[in-house]
Amino acid sequence: xxxxxxxxxxxxxxxxxLALLVAIPALFVISAAGVLSDFASVLGGSLAGDAAVALSxxxxxxxxxxxxxxxxxxxxRGADRRLALAGLGPARVASSRIAASVGLAVVAAxxxxxxxxxxxxxxxxxHAAVAILAFALLYLAIGIVVxxxxxxxxxxxxxxxxxxxxxxxAGPGMSGGSATPWAVSQKAADVLIAAAMGTGSPxxxxxxxxxxxxxxLVAAFLVFVASARSRA
Amino acid sequence: MASTVATNQSVLTVDGVTKSFSSGPPWRxxxxxxxxxASLDVxxxxxxxxxxxxxxxxxxxxxxxxxxxxxxAGTLAAPARLGYCPQQPLLWDKLTVDExxxxxxxxxxxxxxxxxxxxxxxxxxxxxxxxxxxxxxELSGGTRQKLNLALxxxxxxxxxxxxxxxxxxxxxxxxxxxxxxxxxxxxGMGILIVSHLLAxxxxxxxxxxLRDGRCEVVx
Numbered sequence: 487x488x489x490x491x492x493x494x495x496x497x498x499x500x501x502x503x504l505a506l507l508v509a510i511p512a513l514f515v516i517s518a519a520g521v522l523s524d525f526a527s528v529l530g531g532s533l534a535g536d537a538a539v540a541l542s543x544x545x546x547x548x549x550x551x552x553x554x555x556x557x558x559x560x561x562x563r564g565a566d567r568r569l570a571l572a573g574l575g576p577a578r579v580a581s582s583r584i585a586a587s588v589g590l591a592v593v594a595a596x597x598x599x600x601x602x603x604x605x606x607x608x609x610x611x612x613h614a615a616v617a618i619l620a621f622a623l624l625y626l627a628i629g630i631v632v633x634x635x636x637x638x639x640x641x642x643x644x645x646x647x648x649x650x651x652x653x654x655x656a657g658p659g660m661s662g663g664s665a666t667p668w669a670v671s672q673k674a675a676d677v678l679i680a681a682a683m684g685t686g687s688p689x690x691x692x693x694x695x696x697x698x699x700x701x702x703l704v705a706a707f708l709v710f711v712a713s714a715r716s717r718a
Numbered sequence: 719m720a721s722t723v724a725t726n727q728s729v730l731t732v733d734g735v736t737k738s739f740s741s742g743p744p745w746r747x748x749x750x751x752x753x754x755x756a757s758l759d760v761x762x763x764x765x766x767x768x769x770x771x772x773x774x775x776x777x778x779x780x781x782x783x784x785x786x787x788x789x790x791a792g793t794l795a796a797p798a799r800l801g802y803c804p805q806q807p808l809l810w811d812k813l814t815v816d817e818x819x820x821x822x823x824x825x826x827x828x829x830x831x832x833x834x835x836x837x838x839x840x841x842x843x844x845x846x847x848x849x850x851x852x853x854x855x856e857l858s859g860g861t862r863q864k865l866n867l868a869l870x871x872x873x874x875x876x877x878x879x880x881x882x883x884x885x886x887x888x889x890x891x892x893x894x895x896x897x898x899x900x901x902x903x904x905x906g907m908g909i910l911i912v913s914h915l916l917a918x919x920x921x922x923x924x925x926x927x928l929r930d931g932r933c934e935v936v937x
Contacts, residue, residue, distance in 0.1 A: 488820065488821075488824060489821065489824065492813065492817050492820065492821055495812075495813075495817070496810055496812040496813050497812075499812040499853070500812065562810055564804075564806070564808040565808045565809055565810050567786065567808070568802070568804065568808040569821060569822065569825050570825075571784060571785055571786065571802070572802075572822055572825035572826060572869075573825045573826050573827060574824065574825040
């Protein structure tokens with residue numbers, strides 16, 4: 487517990503980061519929804535109205551969480567490895583680091599959710615909140631995976647953005663075709679759009695959403711642990 | 719020629735360790751052999767130096783001993799209670815000196831009393847007690863290095879591995895560092911100091927030079 491608190495404190499001591507955590511989701515939801523629906527129509531997609539606003543909240547939480555996950559894992563890698571080597575072990579360092587980062591993802595998701603409900607009347611707010619949190623956790627995991635493998639800031643952040651763009655363009659409503667396999671946040675997007683449209687989501691979508699999100703966090707944990715061990 | 723000085727109270731035995739790295743793109747892959755059968759030995763109560771030119775593989779050998787790098791071949795025997803002071807201070811910029819002690823005390827499984835006593839002793843010995851509440855990003859290079867060293871000593875290790883430990887120290891701290899080393903050695907700690915330049919040769923039990931991937935006793 488001490489480790490999680492100390493790591494969380496470390497993150498909270500970057501005031502600019504905290505400001506971005508709140509500002510980016512708010513600005514994204516306010517300014518990007520219209521652009522998203524214009525973009526979708528150009529690509530042959532059907533995303534528009536409240537669904538576009540809702541999806542922008544998910545993307546906002548995803549973008550900021552992915553960036554934070556990457557920089558957390560990459561910038562602290564040397565010291566984290568030293569701590570693991572000192573006797574704490576890679577698994578405990580990984581779980582503490584990820585648990586502390588989840589706290590930030592929750593803040594980003596909360597900011598995005600608040601911006602969403604301020605902007606539009608969401609039919610199923612609880613569903614929307616869970617879906618936005620799933621976006622944030624999924625991208626937090628992607629950021630941690632990239633940050634555990636690539637420490638160079640430019641290459642790593644570009645890779646996170648690349649995954650984000652692939653996912654966004656391949657997601658539901660963004661193009662005329664069906665969602666492609668690399669739309670990693672497809673289920674989160676389905677649930678979020680359904681919540682905004684007031685239709686709700688079938689239980690199968692919820693199960694898949696939980697599997698994908700938890701699976702991503704487990705993958706992030708395993709990659710972090712592997713990267714904290716001896717290198718060949 | 720690899721050399722091993724045998725002692726019946728070794729705390730570190732490195733025998734025939736090899737390590738190579740691949741670099742470059744797949745179509746122009748190059749393999750660089752850094753260690754080609756390095757062997758050395760550190761006994762209890764010995765202060766041993768390891769010197770070598772820049773790029774000779776000193777830090778690589780240190781990282782292999784610590785476990786940060788996997789060796790390709792060879793054997794290695796080191797105690798579990800080992801202290802490692804890396805060349806570049808591996809610290810968290812946003813955490814304070816005290817928070818570093820707190821995390822490492824947990825990692826070393828020290829109880830509160832032992833951790834508190836060790837922390838106070840090291841702060842006094844290295845003379846940076848007034849910085850306990852400072853974040854690393856607020857510290858000078860020399861004070862960071864003191865913290866880097868203190869973390870390696872917090873659990874009173876059987877073997878202390880120091881990679882260029884006094885970079886950034888002022889003259890007074892430099893002298894204090896060697897006195898600390900002498901005291902730890904007298905108490906039975908085995909110490910291996912890696913440096914490209916060792917001026918205090920008379921203080922050392924033995925000096926190895928790493929050349930062409932192998933260790934030779936030079937003094």
